[in-house]
Amino acid sequence: MVDGVILTVVKSVVLASVLMGFFAFMTWVERKLIGRFQVRYGPNRVGPFGLLQPVADLGKMLQKESMIPEGARPKLYLGAPLIAMACAIGAFGLIPFGNVATIPGTDWTIHLYIADTSVSLLVVAAIGSLGFYGLMIGGWASGSKYALLGGMRAIAQLVSYEVAFTLAVIGVIIQAGSLSFLTIADAQTPLWFIIPQFLGFIVFFIAAVAESNRPPFDLTEADGEVVAGYHTEYGGLRYAMFAAAEFINAITLSALGAVLFLGGPNGPLLPGPLWMLLKIGAFLFVLIWIRATLPRVRFDQLMKLGWKILLPVATLNLLLTAFAVVYF
Amino acid sequence: MSLVVFFIAAIAAIASAVAVVAQRNPFVSALALLGNLASLAALMLLLEAQFVAAAQIIVYAGAIMVMFLFVIAYVGPKSEIGAGDRKPWQPVLAIVAGILIAVQVVVVVFGASFGEAAAVDATYGGPGAIGAALVTDYLLAFEVVSVVLFLAAVAGVVFGTGARPRRLTADEVLVKEGESAEARRRAASRALIDAARPARTGEAGR
Numbered sequence A: 001m002v003d004g005v006i007l008t009v010v011k012s013v014v015l016a017s018v019l020m021g022f023f024a025f026m027t028w029v030e031r032k033l034i035g036r037f038q039v040r041y042g043p044n045r046v047g048p049f050g051l052l053q054p055v056a057d058l059g060k061m062l063q064k065e066s067m068i069p070e071g072a073r074p075k076l077y078l079g080a081p082l083i084a085m086a087c088a089i090g091a092f093g094l095i096p097f098g099n100v101a102t103i104p105g106t107d108w109t110i111h112l113y114i115a116d117t118s119v120s121l122l123v124v125a126a127i128g129s130l131g132f133y134g135l136m137i138g139g140w141a142s143g144s145k146y147a148l149l150g151g152m153r154a155i156a157q158l159v160s161y162e163v164a165f166t167l168a169v170i171g172v173i174i175q176a177g178s179l180s181f182l183t184i185a186d187a188q189t190p191l192w193f194i195i196p197q198f199l200g201f202i203v204f205f206i207a208a209v210a211e212s213n214r215p216p217f218d219l220t221e222a223d224g225e226v227v228a229g230y231h232t233e234y235g236g237l238r239y240a241m242f243a244a245a246e247f248i249n250a251i252t253l254s255a256l257g258a259v260l261f262l263g264g265p266n267g268p269l270l271p272g273p274l275w276m277l278l279k280i281g282a283f284l285f286v287l288i289w290i291r292a293t294l295p296r297v298r299f300d301q302l303m304k305l306g307w308k309i310l311l312p313v314a315t316l317n318l319l320l321t322a323f324a325v326v327y328f
Numbered sequence B: 001m002s003l004v005v006f007f008i009a010a011i012a013a014i015a016s017a018v019a020v021v022a023q024r025n026p027f028v029s030a031l032a033l034l035g036n037l038a039s040l041a042a043l044m045l046l047l048e049a050q051f052v053a054a055a056q057i058i059v060y061a062g063a064i065m066v067m068f069l070f071v072i073a074y075v076g077p078k079s080e081i082g083a084g085d086r087k088p089w090q091p092v093l094a095i096v097a098g099i100l101i102a103v104q105v106v107v108v109v110f111g112a113s114f115g116e117a118a119a120v121d122a123t124y125g126g127p128g129a130i131g132a133a134l135v136t137d138y139l140l141a142f143e144v145v146s147v148v149l150f151l152a153a154v155a156g157v158v159f160g161t162g163a164r165p166r167r168l169t170a171d172e173v174l175v176k177e178g179e180s181a182e183a184r185r186r187a188a189s190r191a192l193i194d195a196a197r198p199a200r201t202g203e204a205g206r
Helices: A005-037 A053-063 A074-092 A120-141 A145-176 A181-186 A198-211 A236-261 A272-293 A299-327 B002-022 B026-046 B050-075 B089-111 B127-135 B139-161 B170-196
Strands: A100-102 A109-111
Touching (some): A005 A053, A005 A272, A074 A120, A120 A181, A145 A181, A145 A198, A145 A299, A198 A299, A236 A272, B026 B050, B050 B127, B127 B139
Antiparallel strands (some): A100 A109
């Protein structure tokens, strides 16, 4: 904690609120963009350009009856969306939006991050891996075979891609020589890591798409096979929490990509937070673009890609990076 | 502040440890163990061991417990243990082992003298310090552990998949196919002979 307890709590509340607002806005962007990709308008009825669509959706979700399916384990069933959501928001908490900023008109300075530790990257990975439990517990506690299968798929997929993901990120860590996001971002001042770590970036990006359960790797909720996967039995706000957790995970992974490969908050002219938003937005746009373009893969293709292609490529990248760092 | 965190984490650790053994459902037990590991990670953070705390969550919570839960969820509710499955000597052994561990803990806690906390610098417990220790002072142990883990992984694959039939060579395939064709011919002719035979006495008498 850099600023003491009270300021940290205030910053956390602000960050969580902004993140939820950003998520709501991004659902509108996603629907709008996918509409355009498919030569239709997307939501355009509620508010100007359909901008109030997320509010309408929230209103609809709020009205749904809260029910617990027969055969479910009530406590775990009700707790699972909370775990998913808390971990999704918590993992975002360590993303830096710049180093120190001065509040205009005063000489107060404020850190544009909640905490920067020597193990920031590991903490994000740790909280992210705890988030999987939300999916797994939700799938198991629903007492439904489709939910269980969806939860199992989620875990199998996440465990498989976590390995390649971590190995790809280790390349960046070796080159920057640190696990702290600020140091990693500052290590990219002459050249963004996307150039020297290009192999790692490719693996990172594919694994990130798979980890956020987004198409074409959304097998956990493949509607033709497991209905809606782990959240089959959830409705109303609890379903919304799972959906929010999933999208916020995508935002967090985009932010990770921005910090690890695109120089983070550093950039000319514009202030740090704006650069971060631009870079996160670029990642999210590509994610949505991919969703609108590619069909869903089969499960065996998913496993083959993860273990037989991404893992060796990530290992090669790691070895090359280590070699280059030691001998050049 | 750190005292508050310590007591919350310590109570959570003990409560979740009790829940691990008290819960009947293995899935819930595994979740309680997860809570226990998370509480331990919080305690490690209080001891300035940031890297170990993060690694504890990633390795145990993120990988090992996921596998536990995966297996338990697949095996299903049939694996819930009833009281009838207990062997009579198990509680006795458990109590003896428990008393031994309790005595050990008491001896260690009251035998040790607690002075002031050791002074640590800012890099203590960080990834740099741990990494340096692993590849210098403890290099041999580190490498041995990696070999042991590798062996364990290979052994797991070998034992888990069982003795797989090896891929046959082209000649062996021909022989096998010849054998099975021969066997099929014999079975067919035996069936013909059986059909031609007069009905057995047991059936005829019905």
